[in-house]
Amino acid sequence: MLKVEHIDAYYDKICALHDISLEIGDDDIISIIGSNGAGKSTLMNAISGIVYGKNGRITFNGKNITNQKPYITTRDGIIQVPEGxxxxxxxxxxxxxxxxxxxxxxxxxxxxxxxxxxxxxxxxxxxxxxxxxxxxxxxxxxxxxxxxxxxxDPKLLMLDEPSLGLAPVIVDDVFHIIERVNKEKKIPILLVEQNAFMALEVSSRCYVLENGRVVIEGSSEELSKSDRIVKAYLGG
Amino acid sequence: MAATIIQYIISGIAIGFIYALVGIEYTLVWNSSGLLNFSHDRLITLGAYIFAGTMIIKLNINYPIAIFLTFLSMGILGALIAQGIFNPLRNMRSNIFAVMGTMLLGRIIAELIRLIWGPVPFTLPGFMTGTVSIGSAQISKANIIIMIVSILVAVSLQLFMTFTKIGKAMRCVAQNKRASSLMGINVTQNICITTGISAIICTIIAILVIPLFNVTTTLAASIGLKGFSAGVIGGFGYLPGAIVGGLFIGVVENLSVLFLPAVYKDVVSFVLLIVFLVVRPSGFLGKRA
Known part of the structure; x- marks a missing residue:
């Protein structure tokens, strides 16, 4: 339903995203993990239309929404729950x-x-x-x-760091709710997280961002077993 | 003596409400766009000229329709100012661009007034004149109308901001523009609406002060500054604060003539402003930063 193709995005003239492509299906939970400054929030803001995207294009159910004004993107049903x-x-x-x-x-x-x-x-x-x-x-x-x-009534819900600054018990609650929203209300979710462990657990697919590029993508189950992910993000 | 004091207090409350409306009018713009409209006193003057000079004296339209047409033209002008100055300039690196923009706009409006209506002051004969006696005190009808209209404006603005969709959106835009746009609020358009409402309040002020000051190019020079003081003294950026601050200044400066020579009356509000900036910069109702 949401397709991001080869997007570059700039934040204060610094290129924050390079050639990003991703896709979200109808009932998926997709997660994007990466360290601070990897470009996770910039990607979400590029989809919302808050950050200017260059090259490439973003389509939502076939409609081109690249650099559309944020309030129109919201009216199209892409709802961002912002960081903080x-x-x-x-x-x-x-x-x-x-x-x-x-x-x-x-x-x-x-x-x-x-x-x-x-x-x-x-x-x-x-x-x-x-x-x-x-x-x-x-x-x-x-x-x-x-x-x-x-x-x-989102057609796609985008959550930016919902666990940021929360006590561990509450983080569990929040992720439980995210799963419920996805299953009961059939709302696809794009989840941006630093908490890689939680993100991999609830999502079906995961993209790993480093320095504004997608470096790894794949099913969350496989990624959570991959050596590179375990070392870099899961503290193994 | 008691009657004199009552009279001073009542005219103090009336002019205080005018300061309060000025405070409300620029606080709305400040909250919405994060900018101060330095042309607001000229907008008040312009409203008075359009109403008295054009609608009443030149076109001889009856009062209700004249008021409505003045509101309409000033509201549209306000929206255009937002679209032409606030929206393009509010995201610049420094607020100084928008400040200069509104200052220059003020100069342009002042010169336009001189070109269109000429420099000679005039008045509307018989408009809101006469007095009412309550006990031994004589109160001018203008002061009573000012109090009633100001209360109506403040109450209806409060209801508008609490219960209508546009009003609630105005409060959201004042709190967080990014989150507002994520709610689906067209922030640019909302700032235009808010500035339009602010310009209409400027017009209400203009019409109310015509019987007090006549229609002159300097009509709003002093109430513009005192309205600013009202905002600071009441609590900057907070609408009820503007009302409290306005009433406080109005009453104190009117009572000051009991103790000070009357020529110092205008100084009182500015002394109060400086005292508050030094002692309590957050004002009566504002939260301490």
Whole structure:
């Protein structure tokens, strides 16, 4: 459904991505791992249209979305949950969720049903719904960010470092939810992670980025046994 | 004596609401685009000239339609300013580009006013004049209208920002532009709408102060600066702060004539501004940085 072909991308005139190609199928969880500065977030932002991509092209269900304005890409159904959560801190949890649905029309009832669905997926958010999102803990803020993304009925959900800065127990929760979203709601997921162990465990395919290039790609199961991955990313 | 003090306080509250509206008008733009609109006092002046000079005196349109047409033209102008200056310049390496842009725009508007309507001040005879006596105090009708309209503007703006989709999007854009665009909000368009609303509030201020200052090229020079002080004293970037700051300045400067020669009245707000910048830069309601 999403096809990235030979994309170069620039970030402040420094070429951050070289000749990247990847593909995401209909119910996949695809992961992208790599160290800090490898270009993982730049790739995600190039798909969203926040970073300018050069050469190559990005297509989504046949539509060319290369360098499309980010708000249009969102309306096309590609939803990015950005690194560092970037929730709206001065708005309540409920308002944050409602803003997630900005790109689609919902009736009052439809909105309530959708929010109820999010509370079932993230029961903690129900208790916190009238609190300012900025007052929540890191893990809760990550739940708000993912729920806010799901509120847009994504056709493709892109998660940028959902485990960043979270306690290990909460990281487990987050990955459990990612798997549930993929299985129950049939939403394909593009997952960018530094936590290679978790990323390989939940995804079916994995791309390894180094210095803005894809150096290894393959099924996550095989990669998690490969010597090179174990040495470089799994601390073996 | 008591009646005099009440009169001072009431006219202080009225002019305080004007400062508050000025504070609101530029805070909206500041929150939305991260830029200060240095042409805002000229926009207020322009609004007064379009309303009084063109709509009422030249075309002789009746008041409600004249107000509506002035709002419409100023709202469109605001959106054009956002599209022409704020959006192209807000991502430049330094804010100084956009600052210069709005300053020059202010000069252009000032010269246009002189060319189109001429330098001679004029007034609207019979517009919001007369007084009402409450007890032994005499209160001008203009002051009462200013208070009512300002409260209506502040309340409806609050409702708009809380309950409408565009208003909520405005709050999102003020908090985080990147996340807003990921929500599907067209940030560029939203900044245009916000600046348009800000220009309409400028017009409301303009119409309200016509009975106080007449229509002159320097109509908004002092309220422009005092409105800025109102924002700082109340808590910069926070809309309720602008209201608190505006009312505070208005009342204090009006009461100051009891103790100081009246010529020092205009100095009071700027002294307050400096005191707040030194002692409490976050203002009454702002969070300490």
């Amino acid at each position: 959560r970037e929730i709206f801190p001065k708005m309540t949890v409920l308002e944050n969720l409602e803003m997630g649905s900005y790109s689609i029309r919902r009736t009052r009832q439809g909105m309530n049903d959708k929010i109820e669905e999010m509370y079932e997926l993230f029961p903690k958010l129900r208790d916190r719904k009238s609190q300012k999102a900025g007052s929540l803990s890191g893990g809760e803020q990550q739940m708000v960010a993912i729920a806010r993304g799901l509120m847009a």
